[in-house]
Amino acid sequence: MSLESVTRFFQDHAPDISVIVTEKSSATVALAAEAHGVKPEQIAKTLCARVGDRVILVVMAGTARLDNRKFKDLFGTKPRMLDAEEVAALTSHPVGGVCPFGLPQPIPVYCDLSLKAFDQVVPAAGAINAAVHIAPDRMVELTGAEWADLAQAPKPEADA
Template sequence: MSIESVKKHFKKFDREQEVMEFDSSSATVEEAANTIGVKPARIAKTLCFRGEVEGTILIVAAGDVKIDNKKFRHTFGYKARMLSPDQVLEQTEHKIGGVCPFGLKKNLDVYLDKSMKRFETVFPACGSTNSAIELTLEELGIYASAKDWVDVCKGWFNEEERVEKMVEK
């Protein structure tokens, strides 16, 4: 079971007891936000993409954003192509609705999107459609063995971008 691999992962950090399991679904951003009692943006969703050379990559992003294809191509040098649900399961051992960057079947490159930097803590899934954990951004980076922060999403903008847009006008 996928949640078990995530709990085993967090056991290395003495945090397995902090994995929350719910009676209700947390499979979608909206369901997770309602179940946990936070705004959807604080749900850290994990998206799986087919890489050109390096294989599958994971992008962890705020729950209220979408991938910006132009930014993705600029950052990674190829078109964003999401994996099918079967491919996601094969690569991560997590089913859609519980995908996270922890307890993975394979060693995959994980990137964190800057859209999450608006928050002190976020809530990624923990390998099942009814689980999550609250982590600081620093903890998320450490526990996910994230390679880097990237800016590949749209649908939000931070204070720095707001100022730039005002200056452009």
């Protein structure tokens, strides 16, 4: 059902974007990057968190990590990640295929600024072997998302 709802979402709202189904799993950032020939940070991973009595989705660069302080500053509470069953029940997407498209009911979406580093990102598309290639601003437009600064600052690389 999930892959179908995402495919239908794009047919209805962005027929120029095709859902890409791969033979191999793209359920992790590393697998998705390999399957789609992009850098791991270009994968747009979707996190599902509880904020008080509501649920939100946070979409961020694949290698980015959620900054608990930034999250608390924005939402007034620490992030509480949902378990796999809750995620599937609320989004209709399995873990590894979670995305902000084709949801059964509206869920607030926040896109982290880490996505702005790329012309195209690759979020999942409702299945562990499906994704789309999309410009970050277009994803925000299609999902009604808000931009937010929620990722930890990148650690400086050590001198070689």
